[in-house]
Amino acid sequence: xxxxxxxxxxxxxxxxxxxxxxxxxxxxxxxxxxxxxxxxxxxxxxxxxxxxxxxxxxxxxxxxxxxxxxxxxxxxxxxxxxxxxxxxxxxxxxxxxxxxxxxxxxxxxxxxxxxxxxxxxxxxxxxxxxxxxxxxxxxxxxxxxxxxxxxxxxxxxxxxxxxxxxxxxxxxxxxxxxxxxxxxxxxxxxxxxxxx
Amino acid sequence: xxxxxxxxxxxxxxxxxxxxxxxxxxxxxxxxxxxxxxxxxxxxxxxxxxxxxxxxxxxxxxxxxxxxxxxxxxxxxxxxxxxxxxxxxxxxxxxxxxxxxxxxxxxxxxxxxxxxxxxxxxxxxxxxxxxxxxxxxxxxxxxxxxxxxxxxxxxxxxxxxxxxxxxxxxxxxxxxxxxxxxxxxxxxxxxxxxxx
Amino acid sequence: xxxxxxxxxxxxxxxxxxxxxxxxxxxxxxxxxxxxxxxxxxxxxxxxxxxxxxxxxxxxxxxxxxxxxxxxxxxxxxxxxxxxxxxxxxxxxxxxxxxxxxxxxxxxxxxxxxxxxxxxxxxxxxxxxxxxxxxxxxxxxxxxxxxxxxxxxxxxxxxxxxxxxxxxxxxxxxxxxxxxxxxxxxxxxxxxxxxx
Amino acid sequence: xxxxxxxxxxxxxxxxxxxxxxxxxxxxxxxxxxxxxxxxxxxxxxxxxxxxxxxxxxxxxxxxxxxxxxxxxxxxxxxxxxxxxxxxxxxxxxxxxxxxxxxxxxxxxxxxxxxxxxxxxxxxxxxxxxxxxxxxxxxxxxxxxxxxxxxxxxxxxxxxxxxxxxxxxxxxxxxxxxxxxxxxxxxxxxxxxxxx
DNA sequence: GTCTAATCGAGACGGTACGTCCCGTCTTCCG
DNA sequence: CGGAAGACGGGACGTACCGTCTCGATTAGAC
Numbered sequence: 001x002x003x004x005x006x007x008x009x010x011x012x013x014x015x016x017x018x019x020x021x022x023x024x025x026x027x028x029x030x031x032x033x034x035x036x037x038x039x040x041x042x043x044x045x046x047x048x049x050x051x052x053x054x055x056x057x058x059x060x061x062x063x064x065x066x067x068x069x070x071x072x073x074x075x076x077x078x079x080x081x082x083x084x085x086x087x088x089x090x091x092x093x094x095x096x097x098x099x100x101x102x103x104x105x106x107x108x109x110x111x112x113x114x115x116x117x118x119x120x121x122x123x124x125x126x127x128x129x130x131x132x133x134x135x136x137x138x139x140x141x142x143x144x145x146x147x148x149x150x151x152x153x154x155x156x157x158x159x160x161x162x163x164x165x166x167x168x169x170x171x172x173x174x175x176x177x178x179x180x181x182x183x184x185x186x187x188x189x190x191x192x193x194x195x196x
Numbered sequence: 197x198x199x200x201x202x203x204x205x206x207x208x209x210x211x212x213x214x215x216x217x218x219x220x221x222x223x224x225x226x227x228x229x230x231x232x233x234x235x236x237x238x239x240x241x242x243x244x245x246x247x248x249x250x251x252x253x254x255x256x257x258x259x260x261x262x263x264x265x266x267x268x269x270x271x272x273x274x275x276x277x278x279x280x281x282x283x284x285x286x287x288x289x290x291x292x293x294x295x296x297x298x299x300x301x302x303x304x305x306x307x308x309x310x311x312x313x314x315x316x317x318x319x320x321x322x323x324x325x326x327x328x329x330x331x332x333x334x335x336x337x338x339x340x341x342x343x344x345x346x347x348x349x350x351x352x353x354x355x356x357x358x359x360x361x362x363x364x365x366x367x368x369x370x371x372x373x374x375x376x377x378x379x380x381x382x383x384x385x386x387x388x389x390x391x392x
Numbered sequence: 393x394x395x396x397x398x399x400x401x402x403x404x405x406x407x408x409x410x411x412x413x414x415x416x417x418x419x420x421x422x423x424x425x426x427x428x429x430x431x432x433x434x435x436x437x438x439x440x441x442x443x444x445x446x447x448x449x450x451x452x453x454x455x456x457x458x459x460x461x462x463x464x465x466x467x468x469x470x471x472x473x474x475x476x477x478x479x480x481x482x483x484x485x486x487x488x489x490x491x492x493x494x495x496x497x498x499x500x501x502x503x504x505x506x507x508x509x510x511x512x513x514x515x516x517x518x519x520x521x522x523x524x525x526x527x528x529x530x531x532x533x534x535x536x537x538x539x540x541x542x543x544x545x546x547x548x549x550x551x552x553x554x555x556x557x558x559x560x561x562x563x564x565x566x567x568x569x570x571x572x573x574x575x576x577x578x579x580x581x582x583x584x585x586x587x588x
Numbered sequence: 589x590x591x592x593x594x595x596x597x598x599x600x601x602x603x604x605x606x607x608x609x610x611x612x613x614x615x616x617x618x619x620x621x622x623x624x625x626x627x628x629x630x631x632x633x634x635x636x637x638x639x640x641x642x643x644x645x646x647x648x649x650x651x652x653x654x655x656x657x658x659x660x661x662x663x664x665x666x667x668x669x670x671x672x673x674x675x676x677x678x679x680x681x682x683x684x685x686x687x688x689x690x691x692x693x694x695x696x697x698x699x700x701x702x703x704x705x706x707x708x709x710x711x712x713x714x715x716x717x718x719x720x721x722x723x724x725x726x727x728x729x730x731x732x733x734x735x736x737x738x739x740x741x742x743x744x745x746x747x748x749x750x751x752x753x754x755x756x757x758x759x760x761x762x763x764x765x766x767x768x769x770x771x772x773x774x775x776x777x778x779x780x781x782x783x784x
Numbered sequence: 785g786t787c788t789a790a791t792c793g794a795g796a797c798g799g800t801a802c803g804t805c806c807c808g809t810c811t812t813c814c815g
Numbered sequence: 816c817g818g819a820a821g822a823c824g825g826g827a828c829g830t831a832c833c834g835t836c837t838c839g840a841t842t843a844g845a846c
Contacts, residue, residue: 192388584780
């Protein structure tokens with residue numbers, strides 16, 4: 001996975017332009033540290049050392065720890081292209097299962113860090129809110145497909161549903177409950193969507 | 197002879213047992229720092245200095261920053277005695293408004309910190325989960341009153357409802373949205389409760 | 393050796409007077425710590441803990457670390473009754489060998505500590521100087537016996553000889569050379585004594 | 589001498605190598621503290637503060653207090669170039685007087701500290717023994733000159749003489765007797781040298 | 785026989801210094 | 816001229832002791 005172990009003296013400059021190998025090495029290192037030692041182990045110092053990068057190089061691109069975690073997250077985040085299972089219930093269950101699966105890997109820790117960091121760093125909070133919007137749009141895409149199938153009507157409470165589903169996902173993550181069965185919750189929310 | 201002259205150097209020991217004055221001073225200091233400078237400003241060092249307490253005293257009872265924030269939160273947390281407005285809708289709206297109000301003061305920052313800290317410290321996570329249970333019980337008390345009033349029937353989905361309402365509250369906090377109007381979400385969830 | 397291991401709750405007061413058991417336990421503990429962990433390991437805190445004594449009790453009798461080491465030293469120090477081997481040379485060699493032997497046990501470390509502590513604590517320095525006088529008198533007793541035997545005459549340089557022999561002893565200790573053969577030095581000094 | 593007066597934030601890095609200004613500032617600070625407050629006042633913390641240096645910088649080169657005192661001593665130690673007064677007696681008296689003079693300034697406290705620290709730190713002890721060898725060679729140079737003058741013959745006891753003179757010097761320091769007249773001791777040792 | 789007084793273990797108290805870690809900034813040198 | 820290397824001042828970390836204190840229990844001798 002990482003190409004940082006063997007080359008002892010690190011990478012040299014490739015001239016008067018940014019070296020993409022360096023960027024990859026930094027993000028690899030950050031991700032590894034994150035999954036190995038958690039948030040506390042992700043110090044700029046440790047990332048630089050493991051990536052065989054100079055601290056100045058690191059700070060040039062990622063002015064603080066949050067930016068770095070954000071970049072790690074950005075590189076790996078799932079697209080909005082959710083699977084079409086043929087039914088709303090199937091789509092929603094797949095969506096939740098898919099995200100929980102993602103979080104069970106490295107991404108869970110990374111995203112937890114973003115949430116934690118957002119509580120004290122405004123720019124991370126803004127990025128988190130931006131990401132939230134994207135996710136909500138993704139969920140609404142799923143609902144749109146259900147409308148086209150005729151399963152539900154295009155009602156105003158779709159926004160609230162999407163927000164609430166996202167709240168469920170995120171709260172499950174931060175309270176360490178991504179291993180619980182989400183079907184009950186999904187059908188609870190779906191019933192509100194249909195009967196609203 | 198008397199150490200009460202001007203007591204510049206803070207408090208003395210009162211023997212081989214915990215001094216409640218010290219505890220109060222520490223929690224006061226922590227709370228002040230939290231609301232003044234946020235999570236980042238809450239260093240153990242700064243708390244000790246402001247409380248005129250030795251660092252050892254601090255660490256004796258609060259082995260880490262999370263434990264300290266937790267204690268601050270514990271001291272001020274609202275009881276489960278929610279107001280009875282006469283209707284389920286009124287009760288729920290009051291509950292949400294009440295908590296959002298609380299969070300607009302010092303407690304919002306404190307609770308954010310607990311959530312953030314819980315992402316990397318298992319004991320704080322456990323405390324957070326414990327607190328979550330208490331809050332869910334509180335919400336279910338509100339639902340019980342509605343059952344007694346005959347507004348709803350005692351259905352199994354009350355648990356899910358309570359969890360969902362809590363998810364909404366916490367997600368609103370961590371995404372900095374406690375100033376938005378919650379009525380839409382409340383009625384969305386309530387409709388699922390009634391039609392489940 | 394030490395009676396501090398078994399009696400879990402330590403000793404109680406024996407009334408409005410000093411408990412000799414406590415004193416013994418403290419000095420035992422101090423001596424053990426000194427030979428186990430050296431000077432750095434001899435903290436008042438550690439002594440109190442090992443001796444199952446209260447810190448206040450410790451400070452009542454030994455206001456600082458130096459006083460404690462001094463007391464340990466005092467309890468064990470050799471008397472001035474040096475062995476009479478029948479000749480000056482024999483007496484001196486026995487004396488040096490005897491002291492070096494003593495220092496190879498616990499006392500070496502203890503006395504090193506006293507010397508070290510004397511460099512920054514005036515009262516320890518005074519005690520050290522007092523001890524130096526006693527030792528010099530002891531050496532002069534040996535010389536007196538030699539005078540009585542007719543080996544040497546009672547010349548003024550006996551003081552200088554005694555001081556210089558003591559200097560040799562102490563310097564050997566602080567430069568960690570108590571295992572070297574002292575005979576050459578002794579005969580060197582003795583020659584000055586006889587030819588002065 | 590000290591550059592600590594006006595430049596508030598101290599010195600910056602001059603790249604990935606040691607800054608000689610920093611080294612000087614640290615040693616200056618250590619020396620000042622040593623002569624102002626003695627050994628006890630020489631805390632790493634205080635040195636760092638006075639030198640406007642970070643503690644990490646201090647510990648990078650001086651891993652403990654002993655190493656720091658050693659460096660202070662090394663920077664100032666007198667060379668072996670002893671004065672040639674024309675006679676052995678004159679040379680020895682000048683040598684002792686010169687060293688006692690040196691010790692009456694800052695160096696006395698510094699060297700006391702080294703001796704004290706050597707009692708518990710093996711590396712300082714090694715440095716002390718190394719320094720001892722150098723000093724003994726210095727004294728033997730003086731004796732060599734006397735041999736060339738024909739005052740003494742090149743006898744084997746010159747080593748013992750040098751060791752004894754050094755013992756006298758160091759013991760005088762640690763027992764706070766550098767103000768006493770050393771002539772008696774010098775002539776005592778010299779007589780042994782000649783009559784050996 | 786009760787009271788007084790000192791001494792006991794225990795351990796919390798406000799502090800100081802420790803030695804470590806990381807921060808974010810800087811400069812130099814290599815390729 | 817980009818990038819590694821790493822020194823720099825700074826500051827928080829968590830630990831260990833310092834010397835002081837207050838407590839409650841204990842017990843000898845004074846009353």
